[in-house]
Amino acid sequence: MSDKANGPMVRFEKVTKRYGALTVLDALDLEIAPNEKVSIIGPSGSGKTTVLRMLMTLERINDGVIHVDGEPLTHMQKGGGLVPADERHLRRVRGKIGMVFQHFNLFPHMSALKNCIEAPVNVLDLPRKEAEARAAELLDMVGLGDKKGHFPSQLSGGQQQRVAIARALAMRPKVMLFDEVTSALDPELVGEVLNVIRRLGTEHNLTMLMVTHQMGFAREFSDRVCFFYGGRICEQGTPDELFGSPRQERTKQFLSAVLEAG
Amino acid sequence: MKFWDWGYTLEILPALLRASIVTIEATILGFVIAATLGLALAILRMSQNRWVSVPTAAFVEFIRSTPILIQIFFIFFVFPEFGIVLPAFAAGVLAIGVHYATYCSEVYRAGLENIPKGQWEASTALNLSPYVTFRDVIIPQAIPPVVPALGNYFVALFKETPLLSAIAVLELMQTAKILGSENFRYIEPITLVGVFFLIMSLAAAWLIRRLESLLDRSLRNPGR
Numbered sequence: 292m293s294d295k296a297n298g299p300m301v302r303f304e305k306v307t308k309r310y311g312a313l314t315v316l317d318a319l320d321l322e323i324a325p326n327e328k329v330s331i332i333g334p335s336g337s338g339k340t341t342v343l344r345m346l347m348t349l350e351r352i353n354d355g356v357i358h359v360d361g362e363p364l365t366h367m368q369k370g371g372g373l374v375p376a377d378e379r380h381l382r383r384v385r386g387k388i389g390m391v392f393q394h395f396n397l398f399p400h401m402s403a404l405k406n407c408i409e410a411p412v413n414v415l416d417l418p419r420k421e422a423e424a425r426a427a428e429l430l431d432m433v434g435l436g437d438k439k440g441h442f443p444s445q446l447s448g449g450q451q452q453r454v455a456i457a458r459a460l461a462m463r464p465k466v467m468l469f470d471e472v473t474s475a476l477d478p479e480l481v482g483e484v485l486n487v488i489r490r491l492g493t494e495h496n497l498t499m500l501m502v503t504h505q506m507g508f509a510r511e512f513s514d515r516v517c518f519f520y521g522g523r524i525c526e527q528g529t530p531d532e533l534f535g536s537p538r539q540e541r542t543k544q545f546l547s548a549v550l551e552a553g
Numbered sequence: 554m555k556f557w558d559w560g561y562t563l564e565i566l567p568a569l570l571r572a573s574i575v576t577i578e579a580t581i582l583g584f585v586i587a588a589t590l591g592l593a594l595a596i597l598r599m600s601q602n603r604w605v606s607v608p609t610a611a612f613v614e615f616i617r618s619t620p621i622l623i624q625i626f627f628i629f630f631v632f633p634e635f636g637i638v639l640p641a642f643a644a645g646v647l648a649i650g651v652h653y654a655t656y657c658s659e660v661y662r663a664g665l666e667n668i669p670k671g672q673w674e675a676s677t678a679l680n681l682s683p684y685v686t687f688r689d690v691i692i693p694q695a696i697p698p699v700v701p702a703l704g705n706y707f708v709a710l711f712k713e714t715p716l717l718s719a720i721a722v723l724e725l726m727q728t729a730k731i732l733g734s735e736n737f738r739y740i741e742p743i744t745l746v747g748v749f750f751l752i753m754s755l756a757a758a759w760l761i762r763r764l765e766s767l768l769d770r771s772l773r774n775p776g777r
Contacts, residue, residue, distance in 0.1 A: 349674050382680055390678040396671035400693050409689060410679035462679060 298361050300325040300466060300498040301346065306355035308341055308522075315341050317522040318355065325465075328492055328499045330509035330530075333519030334545060339502045342519075343468045346500070347390045348381050360387050360465055386414070389464030393471040395451045397443040403430060403454045404439040407461045415462065422461070429457035433487045449480030453487055460491075467491070469501035481505070488512070506549055510534050518542045562741045565732045569745055572728035577753075579646050579724060580711040586650025587710060588703065591657025595665060596687065598658065616655040622716055624648045629720045645717035653710045660702045664695035697768040704761030708754050715746075725749060 299322040308316040316338045323329050331339040344350045346357060348364070356373065357364045366373040367380040376384075397406050407426035411417045417425070430436055433453035435446075443451050452472055459467060469488065473481040485508050491497060492512060503509050509516055510530040517527040518539070526539045537543050597609040616624070629644040639647065668691050676686040715726035729742035 347674075347678050349677060382682075385677075386680050388678075392671060392675065392678075394671055396669075396675035398672065398675070398690055398694075409685075410681055413682070413685045413689070414680045458679070 299323055299358075300327070300360055301500070302358040303342075304356045304358065306345065306357060307353050308338070308345060308350060309353050315522055316345075319523065321517070321524065323466075323498055323500060325498055326496055328512060328514045329501070330513040330516045331500070331502045331519060332504075332506065332509060332516060332545075333525075337519040338522040339519045340470055343390065343470050343500065343502055346466075347388055347468060348385050359384055386462065387465045388468065389459035389462055389466070390468040390470065391452070391455050391459055391472045393474050395443070395448070395455045395475075397451055397455055397458070399443050402440050402442055403435060403446070403457075406443075406454055407458045410458070411461050426457065426461055429460050430454070432490070433457045434483070447480060448476045449483045452476065452484045456484075456487055456491070460495075464497070466498045466500065469499065469503070471502050471504065473503070473505060504549075506534070506546070518545065520545075556740070558738065558741060561736065561738060562745070565736075565742055566745070568728055568732060569725060569742065569749070572723060572725045573749055575642070575722065575724040576711075576714050576749075579642065579649070579714045579717060579722070580707075582646045583649040583653065583710055583714070584707050586647065587653035587657050587706065590651065590654035592661050592692075594654060594658035595661035598662060599665060613655045613658055616652055621649065621652045621713060622719060624652055625716060625720060641717070641720045641722045645714075645720055645722050649710060649713055649716070653706055653713075656706050656709075657703060660699045660706070661695065663702075664699040665691060667698065668694055700765050700768055701761065704758070704765070707761065708757050711754065711757065712750060 301321070301323040303319045303321040306316060306319045307314065319338075319342070321342070331342060333339045341350060345352050346359075346364070352365055356366050362384060363373060363376070364381070364384045365376055367376045398409065401409065404423065404426050407429060408417075408419065408422040411422040411425065412419055415422075427436070427439060430439055433456055435450060435453055435457070438446060438450060438454075443454070446454065456472075472488075473484050476484065485505065488499075488501075488508075489512060492499060501509075501513075513530050515527060516530050516533045517524050518533060518537075518541075519525065520541050526533060526537060526542045533542065534546065537546060594609055594613055598606050598613065600606045600609075625645055625648040628639065628648045629641060632639065632644070672690055672694070673686070676690050681690065714724055717724050718727035718730060721727060725746050729739075729746045732742045733739035
């Protein structure tokens with residue numbers, strides 16, 4: 292399967308998402324290479340979070356196909372054609388994807404360690420000891436080795452978000468999605484979360500797709516930046532191209548508005 | 554004739570205490586049915602599949618909207634015509650349990666619907682199966698806040714058990730009735746039954762408050 296080895300890790304093919312009469316994403320085409328780090332920026336309502344939510348199968352798509360790691364995610368092969376995926380197919384392919392949410396969504400009744408072993412034990416069928424050892428490693432990596440027994444309510448927002456990153460990594464995803472992961476944090480806690488993401492980028496073989504308002508981080512960290520507007524990719528390019536010399540009027544307007552706000 | 558006969562009171566007390574065991578058994582068994590079946594009904598009612606959720610909702614509404622006494626009679630007198638013959642105690646406990654299961658299911662439903670959407674989404678993102686999601690993520694968070702409401706139904710169910718006397722279960726009320734008719738004195742047995750229910754209801758309410766604060770500490774605000 293050379294297609295699998297060399298092809299894109301994620302491919303959106305004419306993907307459309309509507310809420311009633313409102314078209315949130317309009318025939319989106321987007322390819323992300325293995326190991327590529329892509330940032331999605333844009334005004335609110337431009338459909339950028341929807342891209343992640345569809346990829347995580349939290350939203351159903353209305354049209355088009357999403358492929359992950361060389362196979363369709365939203366559909367499956369049947370009788371020579373593609374039919375909408377059933378729950379079993381979704382569960383198998385979804386395992387390649389991990390997601391970190393704006394509001395962390397940790398399980399509040401479980402300790403940091405328990406949060407990180409719940410899925411490995413129940414989904415990957417790892418022995419408990421092994422799952423715990425690996426979760427401990429991951430918590431060490433995000434700088435929370437001494438907080439394993441703490442509950443989310445005892446942790447700061449930045450610490451909770453780092454647990455959430457460790458929890459997602461414990462499932463060994465190939466693709467990691469970050470949905471405005473610093474937006475709910477106090478300013479002084481943003482850095483510690485971004486540092487963890489930076490380390491992931493350099494030390495792990497991960498394809499990363501993030502929706503962010505941290506323009507500085509997007510510029511420094513990404514291989515590519517996509518500017519969304521009105522459910523389409525209005526402009527994309529390397530960070531230097533997009534931030535340094537934007538071509539589209541809307542991109543310029545958006546960037547100057549964001550820079551003005553600091 | 555004395556208004557209150559203490560000698561008679563002492564004479565009937567052992568029989569009433571024995572009967573109170575039956576009442577307590579019926580309460581506990583009935584509530585076990587109500588609490589477990591109620592949770593199952595609540596989960597089925599939330600199903601995405603309309604072939605599951607709509608019949609469940611209809612069943613809940615049907616049971617809640619018909620008198621419990623009729624349901625007891627139905628199970629005891631009508632089921633045998635379809636070959637299902639249950640002893641009076643089992644029929645009564647089943648009827649009360651199922652009736653209160655429908656009330657409990659509404660309580661559970663409120664608890665389940667209060668779980669933030671993010672908890673479901675995180676469970677999906679971690680690829681947890683629906684079963685594991687309910688077992689480990691949703692139910693442990695949904696139940697502690699509804700324990701007081703479930704507790705109220707526990708006490709309410711307990712106070713409905715005298716209805717079982719209608720199908721001659723030898724629980725407290727039926728025993729008091731028999732004692733009264735044998736001795737032509739009703740004031741002592743019926744009063745004692747009332748006192749027993751008062752004491753047990755108060756005790757149960759106190760226990761529920763204890764349980765509530767215990768759950769509150771260990772589950773709702775873990776580690777605090």
